[in-house]
Amino acid sequence: xxYLVLAFVSLLWGTSFLLIKIATQGFDWTSYSLGRCGLAxxxxxxxxxAMRLKWPRSPRVWGLMAAMAIVGQAGPFLLLGVAAxxxxxADMALMMGGVPIFTxxxxxxxxxxxxxxxxxxxxxxxxxxGVAISLGSPLSTAEVATAPHPxxxxxxxxxxxxxxxxxxxASGAATRKVGAAMAAAGSMSISTALLVPLTLAVGAPPSxxxxxxxxxxxxxxxxxxxxxxxxxxxxxxxxxAGATFATLNNYIVPCVGVIAGAWALGEPVGLSSWLGxxxxxxxxxxxxxxxxxxxxxxVAARSRAAAAAPSRAPx
Numbered sequence: 001x002x003y004l005v006l007a008f009v010s011l012l013w014g015t016s017f018l019l020i021k022i023a024t025q026g027f028d029w030t031s032y033s034l035g036r037c038g039l040a041x042x043x044x045x046x047x048x049x050a051m052r053l054k055w056p057r058s059p060r061v062w063g064l065m066a067a068m069a070i071v072g073q074a075g076p077f078l079l080l081g082v083a084a085x086x087x088x089x090a091d092m093a094l095m096m097g098g099v100p101i102f103t104x105x106x107x108x109x110x111x112x113x114x115x116x117x118x119x120x121x122x123x124x125x126x127x128x129x130g131v132a133i134s135l136g137s138p139l140s141t142a143e144v145a146t147a148p149h150p151x152x153x154x155x156x157x158x159x160x161x162x163x164x165x166x167x168x169x170a171s172g173a174a175t176r177k178v179g180a181a182m183a184a185a186g187s188m189s190i191s192t193a194l195l196v197p198l199t200l201a202v203g204a205p206p207s208x209x210x211x212x213x214x215x216x217x218x219x220x221x222x223x224x225x226x227x228x229x230x231x232x233x234x235x236x237x238x239x240x241a242g243a244t245f246a247t248l249n250n251y252i253v254p255c256v257g258v259i260a261g262a263w264a265l266g267e268p269v270g271l272s273s274w275l276g277x278x279x280x281x282x283x284x285x286x287x288x289x290x291x292x293x294x295x296x297x298x299v300a301a302r303s304r305a306a307a308a309a310p311s312r313a314p315x
Contacts, residue, residue: 014252034199066190
């Protein structure tokens with residue numbers, strides 16, 4: 001069962017880039033982002049209300065959820081909305097393959113992560129080389145028509161990937177404070193509140209009559225299914241199977257995104273792009289395998305220490 005849930009989440013997140021490409025054919029980058037966040041926020045708020053969860057009062061918790069909103073939702077959604085105008089959905093998905101690599105780097109630099117072993121350093125080098133190959137892969141004649149400015153689109157997608165990596169730390173801290181469902185609902189509500197004035201200031205108000213059914217449907221599916229439902233299912237997967245198992249989606253999402261774009265939109269994918277993706281996946285595998293055993297030992301040691309310590313009443 002956990003493998004089916006993992007496959008479902010990976011399918012949702014992997015097809016998001018295809019839906020973003022379709023959505024931005026009828027909506028500008030701000031309107032698409034607002035629609036996606038607004039629908040997701042409404043669904044998640046209804047979910048936490050049905051669960052009878054209490055909203056947090058701590059300013060620190062709201063600050064963490066605001067960080068989630070900026071670096072993990074509104075920010076990358078806007079970046080990907082612009083990137084979709086310049087490059088293919090497959091390119092955007094390829095850049096997301098760098099998320100776990102950047103997360104490993106940030107953990108080492110800013111979160112007191114473990115020192116890199118030789119295997120981890122090799123994996124890091126291969127993964128970054130894969131990102132560089134995907135970023136600079138040349139276009140075929142067929143790709144030029146669907147990617148007018150691929151270098152810019154890939155660069156924006158790569159910035160979004162770095163932003164998602166930063167979000168791993170903010171979301172982890174917020175989730176420990178208030179739980180996954182509340183953290184998701186609160187942060188998505190903040191994202192919506194931030195995007196409203198931005199959309200009014202710089203966005204082009206969409207004409208639903210002229211937009212067409214496909215972009216409108218893409219925004220609805222992105223908000224309700226690929227964002228709200230995906231958040232909820234992913235956090236349930238973490239609770240049931242553990243965070244290490246849940247992060248295996250990083251291997252699957254880029255592949256799903258590339259295949260979805262090629263199948264649904266006929267986007268050509270060059271050999272160099274596949275080589276870049278292969279390098280990223282090998283790098284993630286090497287780096288993860290090098291650090292995971294030591295993390296497991298550390299967690300086991302803390303668990304034994306907690307079991308041996310006298311119990312304390314919650315504060």
